[in-house]
Amino acid sequence: QAPQQATVRQMPAIQDVAYLASLKKVTQYYIVTAFLALFIGVMIGPLQAMNYAGINLYELPFIKALLKSYYQGLSLHGVLNALVFTQFFISGWMLYLPVRDLGARINMKFAWFTYVLMTAGLLLAAVPLLLNRATLLYTFYPPMQGDALFYIGAAIMVGASLLVVGQVVRMWWSWKRAHPGRVTPLVTFMSVAVWMMWFVASLGIVIEVLVLLIPWSLGLVAGVDPLLSKTLFWWTGHAIVYFWVLPAYISWYAFLPRHAGGRIASEPLTRLVFVLFLLNSVPVGLHHQFSDPNISNVWKTIHMFLTFLIAVPSLMTAFSVGAALEDAARARGGRGLLGWTLKLPWGNAIFSAQVLAMISFILGGAGGIVNASSSFAPVVHNTAWIPGHFHITVGTATTLSFMGISLWLIPHLTGKRLPSMKLASAAVWTWFVGMMVFALGMHWTGLLGVTRRANIAATAQDIYKTAELALPKALTGISGVILLISALLYFSVLFRMLLSKREENGEDTPIPYSEAISPAGEQLATASPLVRVTEPLMVLWVIALVLVLLMYGPVLGKLVGNLQLVPGWRLY
Ligand code: HAS
Ligand code: HEM
Ligand code: CU
Numbered sequence: 001q002a003p004q005q006a007t008v009r010q011m012p013a014i015q016d017v018a019y020l021a022s023l024k025k026v027t028q029y030y031i032v033t034a035f036l037a038l039f040i041g042v043m044i045g046p047l048q049a050m051n052y053a054g055i056n057l058y059e060l061p062f063i064k065a066l067l068k069s070y071y072q073g074l075s076l077h078g079v080l081n082a083l084v085f086t087q088f089f090i091s092g093w094m095l096y097l098p099v100r101d102l103g104a105r106i107n108m109k110f111a112w113f114t115y116v117l118m119t120a121g122l123l124l125a126a127v128p129l130l131l132n133r134a135t136l137l138y139t140f141y142p143p144m145q146g147d148a149l150f151y152i153g154a155a156i157m158v159g160a161s162l163l164v165v166g167q168v169v170r171m172w173w174s175w176k177r178a179h180p181g182r183v184t185p186l187v188t189f190m191s192v193a194v195w196m197m198w199f200v201a202s203l204g205i206v207i208e209v210l211v212l213l214i215p216w217s218l219g220l221v222a223g224v225d226p227l228l229s230k231t232l233f234w235w236t237g238h239a240i241v242y243f244w245v246l247p248a249y250i251s252w253y254a255f256l257p258r259h260a261g262g263r264i265a266s267e268p269l270t271r272l273v274f275v276l277f278l279l280n281s282v283p284v285g286l287h288h289q290f291s292d293p294n295i296s297n298v299w300k301t302i303h304m305f306l307t308f309l310i311a312v313p314s315l316m317t318a319f320s321v322g323a324a325l326e327d328a329a330r331a332r333g334g335r336g337l338l339g340w341t342l343k344l345p346w347g348n349a350i351f352s353a354q355v356l357a358m359i360s361f362i363l364g365g366a367g368g369i370v371n372a373s374s375s376f377a378p379v380v381h382n383t384a385w386i387p388g389h390f391h392i393t394v395g396t397a398t399t400l401s402f403m404g405i406s407l408w409l410i411p412h413l414t415g416k417r418l419p420s421m422k423l424a425s426a427a428v429w430t431w432f433v434g435m436m437v438f439a440l441g442m443h444w445t446g447l448l449g450v451t452r453r454a455n456i457a458a459t460a461q462d463i464y465k466t467a468e469l470a471l472p473k474a475l476t477g478i479s480g481v482i483l484l485i486s487a488l489l490y491f492s493v494l495f496r497m498l499l500s501k502r503e504e505n506g507e508d509t510p511i512p513y514s515e516a517i518s519p520a521g522e523q524l525a526t527a528s529p530l531v532r533v534t535e536p537l538m539v540l541w542v543i544a545l546v547l548v549l550l551m552y553g554p555v556l557g558k559l560v561g562n563l564q565l566v567p568g569w570r571l572y
Contacts (some may be wrong), residue, residue, distance in 0.1 A: 009185075009513035012103025022108045023099060024506060026115055028413045030092025031406065033119060034085045035494060038399070041080030042487045044073045046480035049438065052384060052445060053477025054464065056457035068132040070455040071572060076129060078138030082394055084122060086244045087157065089402050091118065091164050093247055093409075094195060098188040100511060104171045111167065118160035125153025135572040137453065139233060140213075142224040145568030148217040155209045158202055165195045173538075183520050183527055184535065186267050187254050187513075193274040194246045196541045200548055201243060201282050204235025216568065223565030227294055231559060234285035235552055242281045242310075244394050245361075246274070248401035252321050252354060255405075258514040259351040260344055262328020265320045267520035271534040273320070276313040278537070279544050283551030284310055287372045291381060294562070299555050300374065306551070307372040314365055321358065327517065349424035353404025356432040361397035363439065364389060382453075385446025388439045396435045403490055404428065410494070412509040415502040419493060427490035434482035441476030445469065 014020045044067075047057050051070065057063055058070055067073040091114075099106055127149055128134035134146030140154075172184065172192045184192070208229050216224045253270050257263050264270065286303035289295060326340055334340025345351045367389040370376045380386060407418055418424060448469055450456060456464045521527040524535060534540075 009515070011100055011511065011513070014100070014103055016105075019105065019108065023096065023106075023111070024413045026108070026111050027092040027096040028410075029115055030088050030095075031409065031413070032498065033122075034088035034092070034402075035406065035491075037080045037084035037088065037122075039487075039491050041077050041085060042483075044077040045081075045487075046484040047073060048077065049476050049480025049483070051455060051457045052442065052450070053473045053480070054457050055477060056455075058455070058458065069135065069572060070458070071137065071453075072129075072132050072135045074453065075135045075137050079125075079129060081399075082138055082244075083154075083157075085402075086394070086398065087161055088118065088122075090243065090247045091115075091161055093405070094191045094250070095164055095168060097250065097511070098168055098172065098191040101185050101187040101191075102171065102175045104175060106167060106171055110163075114160050114163045114167070117163070118157055121153045121156030121158075121160060123153070124156065125150050127153075132572060139237070141233070142213065142216070142226050142229045143566050143569045145217060145570060148214060151209050151213045151217055155206070155214065158206060158209075162199060162202060162206075165199045168192060168195050181524050183522055183524055183531055184537075186264075186270060186516075186520065187250065189271055189534075189537075190246070190250045190253070190274050192537055193278045193540075194243065194250070196537060197239065197246075197278045197281050197544065198243045200278075200541070200544050201236050201239030203548075204232040204282075204285070204552075205237070208232035208236075221565075223567055225559065225563050225565055227292060228556070228559040228563070230292070231285070231289065231295070231552075231556060234288040235282065235548070236285075238285040238288060239281040241390075241394065242277055244398045246277060248354070248357065248398050248405075249273075249317060251401060251405055252317070252358060253324075254514060255512040256321065256351065256354050256514075257324040257328055258512040259348060259354075260325055260328035262324055262331055262514070264514050264516040265323040265327070266518040267516045268518060268528055268530040268534070269316065269320055271520065272530060273313040273316050275534045275537075275540055276316075277310070278540055279547060280306060280310045280313075282544070282548045285552075286555070287377075290374055290377045294559065295555055296558075299551075302551065304372055304374055308369070311365065311369060314361075318358075318362065318365075324514075324517075325355070347421070347425060349421055349428045350404050350407045352425065353407070353428040353431075354401050356428065357397045357400040357404070360392040360400070360432065360435060360439075364392035364397060367443070368393070380446060382451055383446035384442045384450045384452050386452050388442030388446060391435055391442070392439045396432070400428065400431055400435075403431070406494065408509055408512065410497055411504075412506050412511065414498075415504050415506040415508075416497050416500050417503050419496045419500065423489055424493050427486050427493060430482055430486035430489065434479050434486050437475050437482060438479035441472045441474075441479055444472035445476065448472065 047063065050057050058067065095111065125134070128147040129150065134150035136144050136146045136150070140146065169192060172188060176184070212224055212229050212232070215221050253264060284303050284307040286295060286300050287307045290300055325344060329340040329343040332343045334343035344355065371380055371386070371389060407424055410416065411418060446452070450464060450469070520531045524532055
């Protein structure tokens, strides 16, 4: 098809200036809170990388004053980066986008209330974390026990995210009622599907925390069942990784082609991808529990195959977004089998951040398939390989995408200008290089048998000092330095931007909508069968819930029928 000049989708205008300003402000609060959490979280990362290089920095007086132990630092790092940064960013991003996409009017008081509630939950949980009274790592597996305040704060945070689900789904539903027969616009469709998936996903952790952990930490019940808790945790804990990455997919599909000067490949296919995630993201969590007792191999194997199945929509994304980029590059005169990639706007940090995030995700995804395969899992489980895997998924695919997005989103929300594209580019490229080196070092160290979550630099054991470990350990240490520089570059750009004066109307930096080569159309009556079967998200939501109950019911039933209550431990 001959490439055409892309025309931007006309967003419905929001006339009420005060309303638009308040909507942008609440989104900005979410996004800025997210990056503040990331800033603190990421500053601890290099210390951990040094640990895996065999260098113990935790005895330095300055560090000792801040962190009681390696594990307090690791708990803060995991919670702030993986749980707080992601949830706040996503709650702002996936509230703002569908509202603008539909030109809808939401209840701003409720939106602000949700933000305040989420922040209150965060602050409550932060108290015991900072006081070393919830040094449980971000998975908080019992019987390790923390102060009740930690679990209560976490419950409030998750509860607040469910209020966002309610607000977005309700808004979409009123739009449907006001526009019978219309096809839901793509960005709204993707956002609603992800929020619905998160609702189904969150039920596991909600039950775990409300029914098991809070009463136990308050001393109302004497014991807790570790395996039941862990199983409920991974009900949520696997799907949460798609809650982290799908908001980046929204940008890769809908906005990235525009940054490259091109078009979305296919809207109907994109809708199919998101429906597959809604249906299949949750019932796969047992791939985190292959080595746990009391869960039958039959169920572990079923979850393993369902995990392979959930890689399919990501593979579809790779080909589809890849095609969109190729379309864009060829429209700019790109030639050859791979030569077209040179025509992509690599100097634009908004673009390069997200494409480098995607390249990192090809490797992270491949590693994920290894983790999920029951024959390989025993080799890599609980080794440094696993942090290797997730720093190129959540730590790069998600984080670097969100960093790239922030470079246009903050100007759009605030009317402030990006102070320096050069520095932003330097931050983006060093993050990518740093994480590639980190992943190489950590995957390699893991294959040589070094465990994750181990303060190896503080032990005298010879097994961590063999000659074959020298190179991978050195790589990890070097990556820590590169990533520290990268983070300082990125945050200096971000904070300079936030602290600068407002220079333009934020609408001058529009939401970068792309046109589609194959659009979904506007009217359901004339739309393709694929568009029509993907439209009833409410029905698909119910099916998703039923599938999870089928795939988890028997496993949980057996555990509940055979409860093993044990008292709590404090190891710190
Ligand atoms: Fe994972 C453990 C399996 C995806 C995060 N994962 C983790 C943990 C985290 C995490 C945090 O089966 C650690 C949990 C803990 O602390 O114990 N993971 C998978 C599989 C996938 C996967 C099969 N993981 C993710 C994503 C994450 C994430 C996404 C966060 C965002 N993971 C596992 C397993 C474990 C695990 C086991 C447990 C291990 C253990 O033993 O403990 C799949 O969803 C991956 C599918 C992805 C692909 C790649 C598609 C590529 C795309 C980009 C295309 C690029 C283009 C660019 C087009 C198939 C979409 C072109 C560029 C040009 C220039 C042209
Ligand atoms: C764990 C380094 C950024 C999420 C770790 C570990 C290292 C590390 C070495 C393994 C610790 C261990 O197993 O003992 C770094 C460095 C970073 C960085 C150098 C960049 C400067 C990030 C980002 C995220 C993230 C951006 C997510 C958004 C996590 C999580 C863990 C972890 C969830 C697991 C904590 C646990 O096992 O409880 N990090 N990291 N990290 N990191 Fe990072
Ligand atoms: Cu998983």
